[in-house]
Amino acid sequence: MCSSDKELLLDLLVMQSTEAISDKENSELQRLIKEYPEYKNYEFDEIASLAHMSYHLDDNRSHVLMPSELKSKILNSHKRIDSLSLYRLKINAFMRSLFDQPTYAWAITALLVMGISFSMIEFKNYNSDFRYLPLERVLLQSTSNDLVEYPWYSKKSDFAMTKGDIVWSNKSQKGFIKISGMPVNDPSKNQYQIWIIDPLKYKQPVDGGVFNVNVTDQDIIIPINPKLPILNAKGFAITLEQPGGVVVSSQELILTAPEIRPSSTFTL
Amino acid sequence: MASLAINQSNYLSKSMTGSIKTQKIEDSILFSLAKEEVGAFEKLVDQYGNLIWSIARRYLSNQTEAEDAVQEVFIAIWKSAGRFDPNKASEITFVSMIARRRLIDHVRKIYRHKKLEPIDNCFDDDALQTKSILDQSTDVKIISEAINQFAEEDKELLSLSIYQGYSHSEISKLMNIPLGTVKTKLRRNLIKLREIFNQDQHSIVSINNV
Numbered sequence: 001m002c003s004s005d006k007e008l009l010l011d012l013l014v015m016q017s018t019e020a021i022s023d024k025e026n027s028e029l030q031r032l033i034k035e036y037p038e039y040k041n042y043e044f045d046e047i048a049s050l051a052h053m054s055y056h057l058d059d060n061r062s063h064v065l066m067p068s069e070l071k072s073k074i075l076n077s078h079k080r081i082d083s084l085s086l087y088r089l090k091i092n093a094f095m096r097s098l099f100d101q102p103t104y105a106w107a108i109t110a111l112l113v114m115g116i117s118f119s120m121i122e123f124k125n126y127n128s129d130f131r132y133l134p135l136e137r138v139l140l141q142s143t144s145n146d147l148v149e150y151p152w153y154s155k156k157s158d159f160a161m162t163k164g165d166i167v168w169s170n171k172s173q174k175g176f177i178k179i180s181g182m183p184v185n186d187p188s189k190n191q192y193q194i195w196i197i198d199p200l201k202y203k204q205p206v207d208g209g210v211f212n213v214n215v216t217d218q219d220i221i222i223p224i225n226p227k228l229p230i231l232n233a234k235g236f237a238i239t240l241e242q243p244g245g246v247v248v249s250s251q252e253l254i255l256t257a258p259e260i261r262p263s264s265t266f267t268l
Numbered sequence: 269m270a271s272l273a274i275n276q277s278n279y280l281s282k283s284m285t286g287s288i289k290t291q292k293i294e295d296s297i298l299f300s301l302a303k304e305e306v307g308a309f310e311k312l313v314d315q316y317g318n319l320i321w322s323i324a325r326r327y328l329s330n331q332t333e334a335e336d337a338v339q340e341v342f343i344a345i346w347k348s349a350g351r352f353d354p355n356k357a358s359e360i361t362f363v364s365m366i367a368r369r370r371l372i373d374h375v376r377k378i379y380r381h382k383k384l385e386p387i388d389n390c391f392d393d394d395a396l397q398t399k400s401i402l403d404q405s406t407d408v409k410i411i412s413e414a415i416n417q418f419a420e421e422d423k424e425l426l427s428l429s430i431y432q433g434y435s436h437s438e439i440s441k442l443m444n445i446p447l448g449t450v451k452t453k454l455r456r457n458l459i460k461l462r463e464i465f466n467q468d469q470h471s472i473v474s475i476n477n478v
Contacts, residue, residue: 011451014458017368019435020376042369046357047411047462048430049364054412055431056322066321070335071313074342078309142343151377165377 009036017044023259080135133221137167137176144169148233150257158183159254166236166257168196168224175224177236179255182213182220185240192254193245196226197235205237206230210245296359301349309346316345316360320367326433327371337374341367358407407465414464422457429454 009032015021016029033039141147151165161181168175177194185192194208209225224236235258239251297315300308320341321334328334344366352362415423421443428434428442429450436454440447 007455010455010459014451014455015436017372017458018429018454019433020372044458044462045365045369046361047458047465049361049368050408050411050465051415051426051430051458051461052323052368053360053364053408054415055427056319057408057412059431064318064322064325066317066338067335070321070338071317073335074313074317074339075310077339078342078346138343142347163377 005032006036008032009039013039013041013043017042017048077135077138133176133223136223137178137221140169140172140174140176141167144172146171150236152177152179152238152255152257153259154255155253162255164219166224168233168236170230170232173226173230175233177222177224177238178219179213179222180219181216184213184216187212187243189243190240191243191245193239193241193249194222194224195237195239195249196224196230196233197237198230198233201231202228204248207245207247208236210241210243296352296354298345298349298352298359298362301346302352309342312345313342316363319360319364323364323367324371326431327375333374337371340374341370344370361407410465411461414461418457422453425450425453426457 009029012021012025012029012032015025021029029041033041141149147167147169149165149167152162154160154162159182162179163181164177164179166175166177182192191210191212193210195205196208197205207227209223209227211222213220235256237253237257238255239249240254241249241251297308297311301312320338324334324338324341328337345363348366352359357365415426418426425439425443428439429436434442436450437447439445440450443450
């Protein structure tokens with residue numbers, strides 16, 4: 001450890017709190033924080049925020065009004081999320097109260113078995129209503145305590161303009177990809193396929209469903225539809241496959257999240 | 269910074285009688301939010317909506333991106349409300365920290381540098397509302413006073429970086445000074461501000477304990 005390392009660490013911490021640092025800078029920062037445990041991530045966030053507020057107050061030109069449409073949008077989204085959370089809590093409480101009585105437990109188990117059978121029939125229609133996907137994504141983000149979130153990294157030059165991220169919860173077995181700038185595909189010739197890497201449970205990546213891209217200039221949200229239960233997702237990838245997708249891919253990776261994964265965990 | 273000039277005796281009496289730092293937690297919107305009180309989220313948006321929107325416009329020139337980011341910021345505040353501790357930071361500092369962090373992350377995600385756009389198209393007297401929120405915050409006043417003591421070049425440099433959102437290399441070109449100097453000055457000034465802030469916090473605690 002030398003003083004120049006410490007100065008570099010402080011510079012990177014200042015950068016972290018004042019601008020968008022690159023992944024390389026972030027890796028270097030995390031390495032140095034391990035060497036100097038007396039410093040922590042976002043060390044300068046509080047003082048930078050206070051200074052920001054100070055300049056903000058002094059600048060009359062900074063006082064802009066939030067558009068009223070945006071305000072309504074935020075309040076409406078919150079109401080919907082709030083009522084969905086409330087609904088979920090009420091259902092959970094109701095289910096718990098029923099299972100307190102053994103007589104009902106068997107009856108509910110039987111009903112659940114029947115329900116699962118019917119839901120298997122409906123499974124293929126899982127993606128039928130896209131209107132609520134942004135809301136479902138936000139709900140997953142706001143209610144999951146095991147959420148993983150990665151940006152997509154392009155592996156092919158044709159997809160250099162593709163941007164977006166992925167959110168996934170192992171507990172909920174649910175996730176969404178958000179993507180823009182992806183080339184439109186011809187569904188009669190090929191479809192994009194999502195892969196989930198769960199190296200502790202499966203040697204091969206798990207099929208996460210197929211999707212089509214109709215627009216490139218705006219964000220699209222696609223639910224991940226794992227064909228097998230996921231224990232601990234370590235990475236995600238997208239390939240271009242024949243219509244309907246494949247069980248094991250031999251195609252090149254188009255996008256991955258995160259950028260680098262142990263090659264032993266992914267045999268595509 | 270005429271609007272921020274602080275009368276020393278007022279400042280002391282305010283500190284002694286209870287500033288935001290000594291505000292009762294029950295009075296805070298974040299506390300109401302954490303308790304899921306009806307109308308708390310609406311109050312949060314009313315109180316901090318304009319402030320967060322104006323910060324977002326500093327980082328994101330694209331209206332749609334700024335709107336998406338502001339929605340994410342409010343969800344993040346909602347999720348984090350239970351972690352708010354008025355003994356560690358004032359409510360406005362807590363809110364602005366989350367906003368800045370989320371917005372910087374947002375910029376990182378979309379891999380682009382912000383370009384400042386004129387934001388003089390929606391002035392309003394409601395700005396006074398934001399100002400009154402800020403005026404209540406003693407910790408912001410401490411920092412404002414400290415910045416006022418800095419040399420002009422340091423003030424400008426801090427403003428360009430922290431407030432206007434320019435990257436260090438952009439500042440180097442704008443101010444025509446080496447990148448290394450930008451980094452060193454920013455680092456020194458932020459460390460200095462933090463030392464002053466921590467010292468003043470200790471003296472406020474001492475005064476309050478008398």
